[in-house]
Amino acid sequence: MMFPEYRARRLRKSQAIRDLVRETTLTVNDLIYPLFIVEGEGIKEEVKSMPEVYRFSIDKVLEEIRSAVDLGIKAVLLFGVPDKKDEVGTSAYIRDGIIQRAVKVIKDNFPELVVITDVCLCEYTSHGHCGVVKKGQGLYEIDNDETLQLIAKVAVSHAKAGADIVAPSGMMDGMVSAIREALDEAGFMQTAIMSYSVKYCSNFYGPFRDAAQSAPRFGDRKSYQMDPGNAREAMREATLDVQEGADIIMVKPAMPYLDIIKMLRDNFYHPIAAYQVSGEYAMIKAAARLGYLDEERIMMESLIGIKRAGADLIITYFAKRVAELLQR
Numbered sequence: 016m017m018f019p020e021y022r023a024r025r026l027r028k029s030q031a032i033r034d035l036v037r038e039t040t041l042t043v044n045d046l047i048y049p050l051f052i053v054e055g056e057g058i059k060e061e062v063k064s065m066p067e068v069y070r071f072s073i074d075k076v077l078e079e080i081r082s083a084v085d086l087g088i089k090a091v092l093l094f095g096v097p098d099k100k101d102e103v104g105t106s107a108y109i110r111d112g113i114i115q116r117a118v119k120v121i122k123d124n125f126p127e128l129v130v131i132t133d134v135c136l137c138e139y140t141s142h143g144h145c146g147v148v149k150k151g152q153g154l155y156e157i158d159n160d161e162t163l164q165l166i167a168k169v170a171v172s173h174a175k176a177g178a179d180i181v182a183p184s185g186m187m188d189g190m191v192s193a194i195r196e197a198l199d200e201a202g203f204m205q206t207a208i209m210s211y212s213v214k215y216c217s218n219f220y221g222p223f224r225d226a227a228q229s230a231p232r233f234g235d236r237k238s239y240q241m242d243p244g245n246a247r248e249a250m251r252e253a254t255l256d257v258q259e260g261a262d263i264i265m266v267k268p269a270m271p272y273l274d275i276i277k278m279l280r281d282n283f284y285h286p287i288a289a290y291q292v293s294g295e296y297a298m299i300k301a302a303a304r305l306g307y308l309d310e311e312r313i314m315m316e317s318l319i320g321i322k323r324a325g326a327d328l329i330i331t332y333f334a335k336r337v338a339e340l341l342q343r
């Protein structure tokens with residue numbers, strides 16, 4: 016069909032028609048709200064590079080979650096910022112760790128809320144890497160298989176505390192099967208795994224490392240996170256995770272990797288999550304503050320783009336703002 020028989024503009028004539036033919040709609044059900052939790056009481060401190068994003072103590076995070084739940088948000092993703100760090104991230108899997116306590120209190124207060132926990136070591140290790148570091152002759156290596164044992168312990172401790180979904184983010188080989196096995200063995204057959212299947216070694220994580228105090232003290236994460244130039248490798252990573260028993264697969268970051276989200280959507284039947292990361296958030300905030308962009312509109316457009324690419328779930332620091340806007 017060609018012009019003049021076909022006129023695409025007919026279906027853009029009015030708001031009502033546009034509403035009728037819209038292909039992708041954002042709803043509050045798509046959103047996962049990430050939260051940073053610190054030790055202490057009465058703490059709500061803003062992250063410098065992420066305006067209007069805060070680190071909360073457990074008492075304060077309950078207030079924040081109350082307001083999110085009132086807006087219809089159904090899921091949170093928790094990151095812990097512990098006081099004590101060591102070489103092997105012990106505070107990540109102790110029974111009274113920051114996340115273990117937070118999950119328990121949150122589930123006691125909001126039993127309906129889906130509580131997802133980040134499962135990694137980088138916030139808990141003194142060196143800031145996502146795994147056990149082996150050093151020798153000026154070189155270092157992240158020991159994959161030793162790390163698996165630790166993150167399996169982390170996952171089980173979160174499940175014990177009441178987490179609905181655990182989300183391993185360290186990009187270790189075999190992390191999903193190690194966690195699945197440990198969860199099942201401990202009786203947590205119903206705890207789901209949302210795997211950070213395709214996590215790129217991205218510079219868009221900068222502000223997050225401020226928030227979670229998890230920047231590596233030396234070296235970088237290139238030996239475990241993916242090279243931004245690779246797409247086919249994303250297929251291999253996602254295939255592995257699905258075979259190992261991941262319930263949800265994730266792409267991180269979102270906006271610079273929409274082609275990857277689309278590729279996974281076309282090739283997998285599992286739900287796909289996308290993480291609109293701290294750098295994506297910070298760019299929008301900064302541009303809006305300078306008056307270069309309209310924050311609300313850019314926020315909505317960036318998220319509709321992520322959903323259109325194929326994401327079923329979107330982790331975003333804008334979650335509350337979006338929910339508010341959708342309610343209006």
Ligand SMILES: [Zn+2]
Nearest residue numbers: 135137145185
């Ligand atoms: Zn990590």
